[in-house]
Amino acid sequence: AQQQLVEHERLAALGALSAVVAHEVRNPLGAIFNALATLRRFVGPSAPADTLVGILEEEANRLNRLVDDLLDFARPTSPLPQPVPLAHLLEEAVRTATSGQSRVRVEWALAPDVPPVPVDERMMRQAFLNLALNAVQAMPQGGTLRVAARRGTEHPGAVVEFTDTGPGIPQQLRERLFEPFFTTKATGTGLGLAIVKRTLDAHRGQIRIESPPSGGTTVVLMLPLTQESTPAHAG
Ligand code: ADP
Ligand code: MG
Secondary structure: OHHHHHHHHHHHHHHHHHHHHHHHHHHHHHHHHHHHHHHHHHOOOOOOOHHHHHHHHHHHHHHHHHHHHHHHHHOOOOOOOEEOOHHHHHHHHHHHHHOOOOOEEEEEEEOOOOOOOEEOHHHHHHHHHHHHHHHHHOOOOOEEEEEEEEEOOOOOEEEEEEEEOOOOOOHHHHHHOOOOOOOOOOOOOOOHHHHHHHHHHHOOOEEEEEOOOOOOEEEEEEEEOOOOOOOOOOO
């Protein structure tokens, strides 16, 4: 319990720091975007400086994504749960993650009896998006993303699964995946799974990552039907 408290405080401090950095970066970044838009009017696609302006735009966009991730990570985690159709959130997230990715095939396995679990729509959409993005990014040569949702069998609730046919996750990295800023990608922020974990914790859900030696990764989410930690006392 003591260790959990220390970890909790560490994360809170990291969240506060992230918020400050994100806000401080956002203003100069806005100025950079404005200047770039103006610059674009003088530098056409065939001008000698086109490549350079392209690099500036790309890197500014990358900073912008980092700021977005930092703000998501730093945002307070008390959810406003409402019964939302999970299928709808999943479809939105998968559409965003796979747009322009013609080599990724999407396979759906949505059971008709998935219970309407209460979730914070914004938080859960972001969590689904992060998982779909990780799956897509794990398959640069293409592959299959399988998205499944079904009724939980052990606990009342819904089970959601993202499975990809990428290389899988080496055993020695498993325990670091949820660490904020842990990434193996050249342009990753390492905040995706940290955000997913916080979202699941805030919903009293559970997350499990399976990566068999044969390759591929499955992320399993368990979302409870009720979020009370203990049942209310009668009388
Ligand atoms: P990021 O995507 O910015 O690297 P994440 O927190 O989303 O940060 O993921 C952390 C790391 O977990 C990734 O860098 C990658 O090494 C690993 N990972 C996550 N999802 C997958 C996946 N589906 N297949 C392989 N590796 C994964
Ligand atoms: Mg990610």
